[in-house]
Amino acid sequence: MMSSSDLDFSPLGIGESAQQLSRPSLSYWQDAWLRLKANRRALFSLVLVIALLLFTLVGPWLWRADPAVQDLDQISQPPGVDRSALIVEPYQPWSVGEVAGSGLRLAEPATTQAVRLVWEALPDAHGHRVYRNLFPVGPERAYGIPRAEFFDNSTLSFEDRLDIKPGTYYYTLVALNADGSLSEQTAALTVNAQRVTTLAEAVERGLIASQADAQVGDAIELTLHPLGTDYLGRDMLARLMAGARVSLFIGIGAPLCFVLFGVLFGSVAGFVGGKVDSVMMRFADFVVALPFLLFMILFKIAFGIGPGESGVLPMLVALVLLMWPATARLVRGQILQIREQGYISASQLLGAKTHYLILRHMLPNTLGVVLVTLTFAIPSAIFTEAFLSFIGMGVAPPTPSWGSMSNEGIKTMLTTPHELIFPAVLISITVLAFNLLGDGLRDALDARMRNRE
């Protein structure tokens, strides 16, 4: 403490202000915004959230591919592979002729139209079986899928036309014993299939305007899919955007609804108090006790999904039905606290009516807490949607959502991991962004919950 001097008590000059503010007066929200801005992690997550919203809302305008259209030339295509296709003559049945060379070999260059193999009979063979695999055959001799079987040596050629995609295939020819069992005699061949198309196909797919625009031997570019395609040949980027709309609609819509309901329920219970309060809160306690995921699934089937429906709405309703009590409890606690505050009594003394008290004093003072709850509810709703769609209880199949896309992607995880990685990464980023934003908002808005670090 400084000792007071004469200066401290000098009279004010005319026009001088009696008080001086050391810093500008800030409203609650201005103050919160300043704190949020100072938090680098929160700001980063805010940018992420805005980017995700842009991806969902503006994305489909920029990338206009239809998420439901199948591109049958490019099925399960990873992003960034060669899209050029050679135009060839339409498919002609194969008449096996003389082929130079020996052993298991190609009769003509392998294409996605057909892989034509010829071979000489293996030693002591009583027939042959042809296998195809996507991976090199190791010592465990997993040959892949059997493609053909010949029980004598009269046929020494095989034409494979089953679902050939551009890429590498590992063929194995295994000699058969007299009883039809596999012998130790094998021959292997690695085949690189080249993507080909015909003029008629190219026109049909809209790659060229008419058959006169290109000729056999030309190479043309297939449709661009920046993030590749899924197992039905649908554009991943377009599907991710459409899926984002579903996932974020549930992820943001459901929390908005149940937080609103929770605020209503909690503020009524907290304000009315007494018997009504205890009955209302007992009811909320029971809903909290319900095993969440089991009842999500139960409600989902109880509401039912008709043919042609996406199942988005039942999931939203089920989420709202099960998740409101947490907010209601929180708001009730807040209201109970605020009710005892001095400014409420002061306002009452000045003649404020009940609805004015609630709308003007109580709800605005709970808003910070509610906003934080909302931000934390969003990732958990997104998680729930993804989880349910993943086990096949969520959004019905043709409608894409990140969860159902992951579910489809996990089946081909070994061969085409991009179908799982993209939706999974998007779910993770979204959940991360909202979690960090929630942390930041809590630090900025709610003085009591602030991290005591």
Place this chain on the structure above:
Amino acid sequence: MWSFILKRLVQGVITVWFIATATFFAMHNVPGDPLLNDRAMTPAIRANVEAKYGLDKPLGEQYVIYLSNLVRGDFGISFTQENREVNDIIREHFPVSATLGILAVLFAAAGGVLWGALTALYRNRLPDYLIMFFVILGISVPSFVVAAVSQLGLVGVNSSLGITLLPVAGWGTLSHMLLPALVLGLGTMAYLTRLMRSSMLEVIGSDYVRTAKAKGLPAARIFSRHQLRNAILPVITVLGPSIAAITTGGFVVELVFAIPGLGRYFVQAVQQLDYTVIMGTTVFYGAFLVFMVIVVDVLYGFIDPRVRMK
């Protein structure tokens, strides 16, 4: 103490009744017909089948029968697997889920407490940042992705070593359980780590820890006697709900790792609309979870007497 336990038990029974009732009426609201699924039947056969399952009685009576059966611990007979009792199904598949769940809870609790304490001790230094980075990953990445990626990783490790270090899927031995249990416990472990960290930070700054230091106690003793003991209390409270999260989280892990647990069976039953199995498993799971929460509450009451007073 006894009145506290009694009160929680009564609350628990009412909650289970609420769950059973909600399940019953939700299932009766399900569109479709459990008997329409496979064969077409003549009205006479249909009436017989309905009488066999008691579906011809009014809803109120069905509800009373259902409740009285529940009280006797009888969940009924499966609709899709003829003459198989739901009790049998639970008896066969629940131990698998429970084993997996217990292992996962152990992983989660041990890991959460250990990592949380470490982050608090090394606050704002490299170990803290490293562990918290993984914690954020654990909270943000969905369990099915973790399951799939770890399975993929295991395939890679197995094939590069040329031996089966751990089986990729299936059930039977302890080596089958390790990876699924770890994956199952991961989300909870991340959550517990966060909780333990903030609770530990609070304890580190407390007066009694300063006193202990001033007395000249060795750091290890302060850590085990003063810090860990007090910091662990809030972690125990959330163990109850965590067990719930882990048990239901088992659906995905059981699906991905092909484990014959009750969760996978429940998902199957839902897909086939096997009404009695769905109702039975839901009520069973619900009762189990409610019971677990009560057990944890009572345990907590023993450890921290303040809880009983409330």
